Amino acid sequence: MSNTSSPSSSAEKTVHLGQSYLSLEQVVAVAKGATVKLADAADYVEYIQKGARFIDSLLHEEGVVYGVTTGYGDSCTVNVSLDLVHELPLHLTRFHGCGLGDVFSPMQARAIMACRLNSLAVGKSGVSYLLLQRIEWLLNNDITPVIPQEGSVGASGDLTPLSYLAAVLVGEREVIYQGKRQATKDVYLKFGMMPLTLRPKEGLALMNGTAVMTALACLAYDRSQYLTRLSSRITAMASLTLKGNANHFDEILFAAKPHPGQNQIASWIREDLNHHAHPRNSDRLQDRYSIRCAPHIIGVLQDALPFMRQFIETELNSANDNPIVDAEGEHILHGGHFYGGHIAFAMDAMKNAVANIADLIDRQMALVMDPKFNNGLPANLSAAEGERRAINHGFKAVQIGVSAWTAEALKNTMPASVFSRSTECHNQDKVSMGTIAARDCMRILQLTEQVAAAALLAMSQGIQLRVIQKELDPNSLTPSLANTLAQVSEDFELLTEDRPLEAVLRQTVDKIQLGLWEVC
Structure with missing residues (x-):
C-alpha cells in the first residue's frame, strides 16, 4: 500500500531529528516503534549548548528571565532568589502533576515524546544537549511516560500532560516499560541510569509547548x-x-x-x-x-x-x-x-x-x-x-x-x-x-x-x-x-x-x- 492511502507503518527503521525537517509520517513511524537518531555533529551540539550557556550567563549577571528567575504565569512578578533558581524547574513539574482521565497509549506517548524532542531540537529553548539525549534514550528503549489525557487548555501549551514527561526525566512518577506500568526510579535502576537534574529553563521548555496536541x-x-x-x-x-x-x-x-x-x-x-x-x-x-x-x-x-x-x-x-532563547543574538524573547x-x-x-x-x-x-x-x-x-x-x-x-x-x-x-x-x-x-x-x-x-x-x-x-x-x-x-x-x-x-x-x-x-x- 502506498503511504498516501494507508496509515504509516514503522517500516522507517530510524528517524533523524535535529537538523532536518520532520514529517508527520515520521512521527507516526516513531509512535509505532521506529528508533530515533539525534543529530550529533559537533557544530549542532555546540549550537544547542550555546543556548544553555546563555541562560547560565544571565543568571551570573542576575538578569530577569521569565520562568528562570521568576515564578510562572501570573506569578511572573514574583522574583526567585538565585539560591532557589535551580529548584524552580522541579517545582514546576511537581505542581502540574494533577492530570486526570484515561492515560495516553504507549503509541501516543511515543508520538508526544517525538514532537517535544523535535521542538526542543530546533535550538531556541535554552536546554542542554544532555536533555535531548535523555528523551532519545527513552524512545529507543521504549520507555514511555504514563500521561493522563485531561488537564490542558492548549495554552500555555500542554503544561500538565507534558509535566509527566518532565517528571520521568527527573526519575519521578511512572512509565510503561515492557508492557507494564512501573515506577520510573525502578526502571532507571535496571539500566543503571541516573535521573536528570533539570537546569534553569529546562522544566519550562519541556512543558510549555504544543507537543501533545501536535502528536495527536x-x-x-x-x-x-x-x-x-x-x-x-x-x-x-x-x-x-x-x-x-x-x-x-x-x-x-x-x-x-x-x-x-x-x-x-x-x-x-x-x-x-x-x-x-x-x-x-x-x-x-x-x-x-x-x-x-x-x-x-x-x-x-x-x-x-x-x-x-x-x-x-x-x-x-x-x-x-x-x-x-536566541543565543546567537543573545536575546530572550517573551x-x-x-x-x-x-x-x-x-x-x-x-x-x-x-x-x-x-x-x-x-x-x-x-x-x-x-x-x-x-x-x-x-x-x-x-x-x-x-x-x-x-x-x-x-x-x-x-x-x-x-x-x-x-x-x-x-x-x-x-x-x-x-x-x-x-x-x-x-x-x-x-x-x-x-x-x-x-x-x-x-x-x-x-x-x-x-x-x-x-x-x-x-x-x-x-x-x-x-x-x-x-x-x-x-x-x-x-x-x-x-x-x-x-x-x-x-x-x-x-x-x-x-x-x-x-x-x-x-x-x-x-x-x-x-x-x-x-x-x-
Missing part, C-alpha cells in the same frame, strides 16, 4: 487519510449492493466541478466499479445522495488534508515554548508560541469532516438494510431462507449500533476552539483548547472506524447476496473489489443464522487502524 494531530491525520480511501471503497461496495448507477462517478461529470480531492474520490470509486463496462445495474436514473454525492462528502476531507498537513508540520517543526490555535483549528475541521463520513456510511447502511430502498435484497441483509427468515435478523442490531456510533461522532463535532476559558488569574485569558479538539478528533475517528468496520461486513454480505440471487457475476468485479471481498471473507462467513458479531467487528476495526485493508 499527526496520528489523526494518518488515520483520516486512510479513511478517505477506505470510505471510497465502501461506497463502491454500497453502490454494487444497491444496484446503483456507476455513471454518477464519470470523469466528464467531475471535470465540471474540479475540486481536486473530490475528483480523486470519484476516480477511486469509478475505478472500483469499472463504470464503462457496467454503467448501470438498475433502472434508477439517480441514486440517493449517500451514493451519488459520496465524492462531494468524502472529498471535503481529501481537499482539506493539504492545509491540515501544513498546519501540523509547521507546528511540529517549530520552537513552541516561551520565552524563546511571546506566545505555546498557543495551539493552528492545531485546534485543524482538529476542529478534521473532526467535522471525519464525522460527516460516519454520517455518510450510516446513511448507506440504512439504505441497504431496508427492503423499501435496497432494490430487492432481504431485510437487514439476512441470508436466511424459507421459514428460517422469521427468526433471523441479519445486521439489524449492527445497523442500530452504527446509528449510535454515528450520533456520538456527530455530537462531538462542536468546535472546541470556541470554548476558550480564562484561567490562571486571567493570565491565560484566551486559550486554544487544541488538545481537547485533538482528543475529540481521536474519539470521532474511533467511532467512524467502527462504522466503517460494520459497513465492510455488511456491504460484503450484500454483494454476496447479489451473487446468490444471480444478479451479479462475481467475475465482473474489479480486482480491487474482489480483493477486498476476499480479505473480508477470511474473517467473516456469510451471515445466515444469527450469531454475535462483536468479535469480528473488533477485529475489523483493528485491521482498519493498522491499515491492513488493501484499499489501493
